[in-house]
Amino acid sequence: MKRWMAMCLAIIMVLTMLPGTVFAAVESDSGKLEGTLTIKGTLKEGEKLSADLTKVKPTGFTTDQVKYEWFRVGADGKNMSVGTETTYTLKTEDVGCSLQLTLTGKEGATVTGTISSSKVGPVAAKEGSAPTAATTPTVSVVPETPTPSSVQENNSIENDSGVSAVPTQGPVVTQSSTPAPVQQPSVAPVNEPSEIPTQTPVPDTNHGSTGGSENSLPTINDPIIVQDNNGIKAEITTEALPAGKVGEPYHANIEASGNVVGWELENRVLPKGIVWDENTGTFTGTPEVAGTTPGIMVKATFEDGSTDSKTFEIKIEETDKTQDQPGPDTGDQDGTDTPSGPSEDDTQTVELSTDPETVDFGTLYTGYEDAKLSFSLINSGTKKAEKLTYTLSGDMKDVLVVEEISSVESGGNVPVTVTLKSGLAEKEKAYSSTLTIKDEDTGTEVEVKISAKVEKRIYKLKISNKELNFGSYTVGYTNISSQEIKLSNTGNADLTVKIPSGESFDVDGDVEAVLKEGDSATYQIKPKSGLGAGEYSEELTFTTDEGAKASVTAKVTVKEKENYSFDVYWSQDNGEFKGDFGYAPLGYNDENGFAPHSRNLVIRNTGNKELNFKQPVSNSGDKSVYDITKLDEATMTNVQPGEEIKVAVRPKSGLTADVYDEDIVIDATNDKKDPVVKHVTFTVVKSGISIYQGVSANQGTIKAKNGVEKSQSGLGIPGTVKIKTTSGSRDATVKWNIKDCDYNPDLKEEQSFTVWGEVVLPSDVINPAFVSRVTSIGVRVLAYDAKKANKSENKIYGIAQGDVFQAGKTISFSAEGSGMNRKESPEKGDVRYEPTYWKVTDTNAKWSAEDGWNKAPYSASFVIGNSGSYKLKVTFTKETYDGEKWVGNEKDSDGTDVKSVSFRVKGNANTTSDKKNTVTKVKNAVKTGDETNIVPMILLAVAGVLVIGGAGIVLRNRHKKDQRGK
Structure with missing residues (x-):
């Protein structure tokens, strides 16, 4: 029974926990950049590279959420930022170098963190360029005499492009798409072997592959293909390095799972005669001294950006020697020979040397930071050097710090690190000091020359042209060819160049180029499009973050197009006039005041060239009824741009009742265009016609309801007004300007405004004196009558x-x-x-x-x-x-x-x-904001109740049965 109860309780607990687990919201992907970023494209000058984001998380982010930065990695391992666009086109400067891409989440975006691709390279020159070892991908294998300890199954060597080849016995085999010189492996700068085996090319018997078609080497036209590790953890798999013997060739490979894109030796102290190849992760050479070298740290960088480091030691043993010559005759009585042993006079010695023999910190610049260099202290003697001291002399002794020198085993070596502290001033000649290391027991000494050159940093920027003259163009030009200038770093420090922003000229090029000593960059400059007429001269100054400057003056002239044009219009001095002199009664004259006034016809030169005009005339010639002012020749010639000529026009007096229509012709002699014609009209009416004498300027104020239509009828504005004429008061229609009145039908507040209008005279009323026909009326629109509730x-x-x-x-x-x-x-x-x-x-x-x-x-x-x-x-x-x-x-x-x-x-x-x-x-249920579907939870609750109920029934029946049993 207890077991049944326990099972029921367990079921109830599971049911109560289910809603929190079954219906929990699924967390979204992390916004941090992670995964594998790779580069797509062909490693060839002029080709375009892009990012492969298929294995980058979080998925679904857009390119505007991250910042792109492309880096060029030189043979010396130093990198330079070369672009911030989503793609990068390979340049001449990239040939022989590698490329790397970094993505960084922008501030405020949901994507955070930084992810970098592996280095890919080297970049090949475009077709037609002379092939070099730097521009043609190759795979080189150092010759060796394999031994059981140095030959491993599936041992591979990788070049910078990530292509593997199986090492073979014998001479070097170099495989490439084009003939190229054999490259020596990159080795550490210390402990070089006394003899480097000669690398001699041999015929390619595998048709360009050491492992079949699947392992064929890339050509310069092959795109970059980066493969993942198929789920295998990327790490160094070599557990220990094999031992070697003095005088015998030594070879050891560092093996790793995954695709290694770069090897690095972090502790470069090696047994004398052994060198390190950072391209293949291989130790080779012929050991010269017996001993054990510990603390050799090797670092591998994989294509997914991860790294792994492991520390090894190399043990070099003495070569086994066989006694193949008899010892000296001892003259024993029994006539037998006794092998000779070591002489009792032999003493153990300490023989100290260094590799290299000199330490040069190179050229430093004022303000430099502490610098460190290391060398190997070697004991070639038969005795352990246990008590080592050192002294410093020369002009750097006060700024040199030597780390503690430990003892050196017989036949062994130890690293010695020297730190050059900051503080040395600029000096014409190099600084020099001597480090003397002494074994106090034997008095043996060795000297190491230490040198450094300190120069002043010079930030200097040189420009190829001081002035660019683009010549003369006409307004509306479509394109002006750009001109090129070159900026060169003539100092001894890196410069970060900033492009100037011109007002009239565009500058195109790398917006933030980093120029190393002796480097150059080119920029294109041209006038901006759409410049108006004028002379433009602008100084464009290229600046650097370090304070260097270089300027070029750009000039261009933009001329106007030849424009011969003029405009003719009536002067508005006396009110609006359109060539209609109106009406006049028969017998009009200046005395009775019914004669029309003269009007000025204005001729204006609107072009950019001077004009010569003819005398304006009527098309009716001598029969014209209009008087036109005669202009002198000086007035009509050499009319400059913007100048005006005024010509007075007026109907003649004494005309009979009629309508007089004519055209005034205005013509320029040098514009090569048709004349301009202005129409004039004048009407003389017979007896019985009324003369207009005016209208009230204010027709009073009317009221309108709120929200009425913005129209004459909506506002209730009358259609006629009273005017005064010589025959008394008359009704005249009005043309009201409702459109421009200050009325808004949507406003609910009261509005008051004025509507202006112009009287339209009846057909039998004339206005020979041009009396104003303008009138107005006030309108008051009442406020909105709010709806009340009862x-x-x-x-x-x-x-x-x-x-x-x-x-x-x-x-x-x-x-x-x-x-x-x-x-x-x-x-x-x-x-x-x-x-x-x-x-x-x-x-x-x-x-x-x-x-x-x-x-x-x-x-x-x-x-x-x-x-x-x-x-x-x-x-x-x-x-x-x-x-x-x-x-x-x-x-x-x-x-x-x-x-x-x-x-x-x-x-x-x-x-x-x-x-x-x-x-x-x-009514609607209150919404709590919890969108969880509760139906499954209700079902689970019902199931729980059923289980509990069933348990209760079982218990009750069991109890009754027990009672009956008693």
Whole structure:
């Protein structure tokens, strides 16, 4: 039974834990950059490289979330930033070097951290260039005499491109796509062997491959293909290095899982005669001295950017010698020969030497930081050097620090590190000191010459051209060829060049080029497009972060296009005039005031060339009824750009009743264009025509309702006004300028504004004196009349006064407030009553139910299980619209309104037991923000209840059975 109970409890515990595990949200990918970043493209000058992001996490990020930075890695291992675009085109400067790409999450982006690709290279020169060892990918194998300890199965050597070849016995085999000189392996700068085996090319019997077609070497046209490790951990797998013997060839490979893209020897103290090849991870040479060299640290860098380091030791043993010559005759009586042994006079000695014999810190610059160099102290003697001391002399002795020198075993060597402290000043000649190391027991000494050159840093930038003259162009030019300038670093320190931003000239090139000593960079300069007419001269200054500068002055002239043009228009001095001299009664003259005034015709040179004009004339010639001012020849010739000529035009006096239409012709002699024609008209009317004498400038003010249409009819503006004429007051239509009046139909506040108009004269009224026909009218648009709410309109539906309901049945009702169901959108100031609260109580106030609303539907339901009298009360709250939202006005005297209705319930819900009264609100459930699907949890809960119930039944039956058994 206990076992059954334990099982039930375990099931219940599992069920209660499931919701937290089954329905937990899945965490999103980390935003940190990780995985493997590789480079795609062909390693050849002029080709474009790009990033392969297929194995970079997190997935789905966009290129605008990260910063790209391309690095060029030289043969010396130093790198230089060469680009920040998503792609990089290989340049001439990249030939022989490797490339590396780094991605960094931008500030504020969801992507964080930094990831770098492996180095790929070397870059080959484009076709047609002379092939070199640096530009043609090759694989070189150092010749060796294999021994059982040095030959390993599947031993491989990798070049910089990540291509593996199996080493073979015998001479070097060099494989490449084009003939190239054999490259010596890169070796450590110390402990070089006294003899390096000669590398002699031999015929390629494997057709360019040491391991079949699958291991064929890349050509300069092959794209870079980086393979992953297929799930194998990238690490150094070699456990120990084989021992060697003095005078016998030595060879040992460092093996690793995964694809190694770079080897590095972090402790370069090796047995004398042994060298290190950083291209293949191989130790080779012929040992010269016996002993054990510990602490040799090798570092491997893999294609995924990871590294692994391991420390080894190399033990060199003495060569076994066979006694093949008899010893000296001792003259023993028995006639036998006794082998000779060591002489009693032999003494043990200490023989000290260094590799290299001199230490040169090279050229340093003022302000340098502490520098360190190491060399090997070698004991070739037969005695251990146990008590070593040293002394320093020369002009650097006060700034040189020698780390503690330990003892040196016979035939062994130890590293010695010398630190040059900062503080040496600039000096024309090199500094020199001597480090003397002495074995106090034997008095043996060895001297090491130490030197350093300190120079002043010179930041100097030279420019190839001081001035660029682009010549002359015409406005609207489409393209101007750029000119090239070259910047050179003529100092002795790196310079970071910044491109100038010109106002009139564009500068194109590397925006932040890093120039090493002697390096150069080219830039393209040209005038910007769209320059207007003028002479442009601008000094463009290239600056550097280090303070060096170099400037070039760029010049260009932009001329205007030849433009012969002019404009003719009527002077507006006397009001708007369009060539219509209007009407005049028969017998008009200056004395009676009905003769029209003269008008000025303006001729303006709108081009950029001088113009010569003819005298303006009417197309009617001598029969013209218009007087036109005669201009002198000087006025009409040499009219400069922008100058004006005014010509007065007026109808002649004494004309009979008629309409007089003519054209005034204006022509320039040197514009090669058609003349300009201006039309004029004048009407002389016969007797019986009224003369216009004016109109009231203010027609008063009218009222309009809020929100009316912006039109003459909408605003209620009259269509006619009264004008004065020689025949009395007359009605005249008005052309009102409704469009430009200051009226906004959307505003609910009161608006007052003026509408201007122009009188249209009747056909029998003339205006020979050009009296103003402008008039106006004031308009007052009333404010919006807000909609009010009436408490009497607040209603309760579903329950009427005196209704009777059956006990236990659902009773539903709804409430509607005044102003709640308006179809149109509310306006500022509108008022409504919103149902907000309800309550049901019985007559004796022994039971009640209540709830409220904050949005539609304003409905609820309840069930009453007992008979009796009840009352439902609904509270309505007054609200006013403030233009954006409804705001409650509960504090107003009429801020709330309570409506009630009485009803009865008969019968009982249950004859055996009273059913409690319940309330069910008909409204949307409150949203908590938890979107978890609770159906599976409910099912799990039901399952838990069933299990518990089943356990209870079993226990009860078991208990009854036990009782019967008793």
